[in-house]
Amino acid sequence: MQQIIELLAVVFSALYGVLLARRLKLDFVGVYSLAFIVAFGGGTLRDLFLDRHPLFWIGAPHYPVIVFGMSIVAFFLPPLSEHTERSLNIPDALGFSFFSVSGAAAALAEGAPVFIAAMMGAVTGTFGGVIADTLCNRIPSLFRPSTPLYATCSFVGALLYIALKELPAIKPVAAPIAVAFIFLFRLAALRFDWRLPAYSDGSTDAPDDDLTA
């Protein structure tokens, strides 16, 4: 079950990365690199933090080959419909839903306490996209003033997964339930524009003043 969750996480995250790279009109190296980073970036950070070796994509070498194959296939896909922007949200949400649960499960297996394991779930789910955005010189949604719930869905869903695992009756289906919960939570946040309140320190300067001396 864990392996299926992780495989689906890789496939959907790589799909998101490939579609995003196509939209940025990159060449094959750019498409493969972006898909690779979105698919493996978050889990790599988790594995490095938890000293978990070999890294999940080195221990399962078919993962990079799958992403390589998807990158090649993507070259021959027909143009997408007009609603490209909204359609990218779906594979993105699927990818991070699967990775949030997969990441939390991996952290628990390493003996991490609950708070750290839920954080590792959120990192595994979201940081591939954060790293990819940063390398493409875009500000990750994590660091832009209040955007629709993203990491919140990931973290809450990871906590839900950890809690459900404690109930012997539900344990076998804890993972699919949590994945579905995160995915639907994210879709609802996009649909109804749910946001966390923005902080303010009362300053009137534009929020992107350079503050480091």
Add this chain to the structure above:
Amino acid sequence: MQQIIELLAVVFSALYGVLLARRLKLDFVGVYSLAFIVAFGGGTLRDLFLDRHPLFWIGAPHYPVIVFGMSIVAFFLPPLSEHTERSLNIPDALGFSFFSVSGAAAALAEGAPVFIAAMMGAVTGTFGGVIADTLCNRIPSLFRPSTPLYATCSFVGALLYIALKELPAIKPVAAPIAVAFIFLFRLAALRFDWRLPAYSDGSTDAPDDDLTA
């Protein structure tokens, strides 16, 4: 003593991160992420480089909880005074002063030679901010044309700490002395605008030409 230094490093760095994130008008996820990265980023790099596990914030799980709590409390703080920009320099300087010494001490404990240990001190002190700036799409001061002394204070102070540790009479207070030295050195650099000379290669092009083919 080492544990107190490290705790103060985490608290002041997280305070700087939280105040900066408030100024950028982020939401709770952004505030917590920024504070987390500023507080734990440099030390995480040091621990990964030196293969030191568990990471210092995983081995001491109250650290992330402290940062989490500070992020929540920060939501209810009143607006800051007019001089927000200058006031951010103080917690930033305190944070990296404590982390420079704490980072060098950790490196020495792993058997690193003096030059590497002093570098690890500077990395621990400054790279949390470097990573946070990069994720927010700001150029870290490290990579902007000549700015007031920052990493220099860190590195010199780390060297001072390593030297003082060799003197049995001073060894018990080597850490506080070095921390105070770095902090005062940094304050003086800001006050008197001390800078390293900028390099030049004689070109007349704007310094941000794109040079990679």
Add this chain to the structure above:
Amino acid sequence: MQQIIELLAVVFSALYGVLLARRLKLDFVGVYSLAFIVAFGGGTLRDLFLDRHPLFWIGAPHYPVIVFGMSIVAFFLPPLSEHTERSLNIPDALGFSFFSVSGAAAALAEGAPVFIAAMMGAVTGTFGGVIADTLCNRIPSLFRPSTPLYATCSFVGALLYIALKELPAIKPVAAPIAVAFIFLFRLAALRFDWRLPAYSDGSTDAPDDDLTA
């Protein structure tokens, strides 16, 4: 032989970093940091991914000292000629040619399969520059719409090296042959503007629309 290849990789990559930093008119801290990241960034990622400790620049502490010395010497260099931009391509190409082979060799020594080893060669060669570009708020060539072949030369050359090593007659000179191949391949790509075809998804929006919600 391996040690000579790695040393030359460090020297040429650091030379490229120093020249680039001079052009950006940074101060000593910026020059040393940029040279350090370009020289050691890719290999550090490889060592972290493969759990190879101590890191190659910690196990060989003369490396950071060499880069430190080059950064100091660079301050006293006379202004470069008019053709600065093109001349930076040469040390860049030499650096990543040596690192691609050195990186693949290190990965093979850790037992990595062929595809992963060739990828590690490409990462070791190119990611120092990717990290440095990102920290300076420049988009790495990897993620810009179709640019002259860069990582392709690295990956193909790493595969060539891995293949040549299997032939007992050629094995002792496999490394220099592969290095020369990558270097000449890259020079030809620059001279004749060889590029991979860009992907397209048929959208008419500017390629840098913000797509993450």
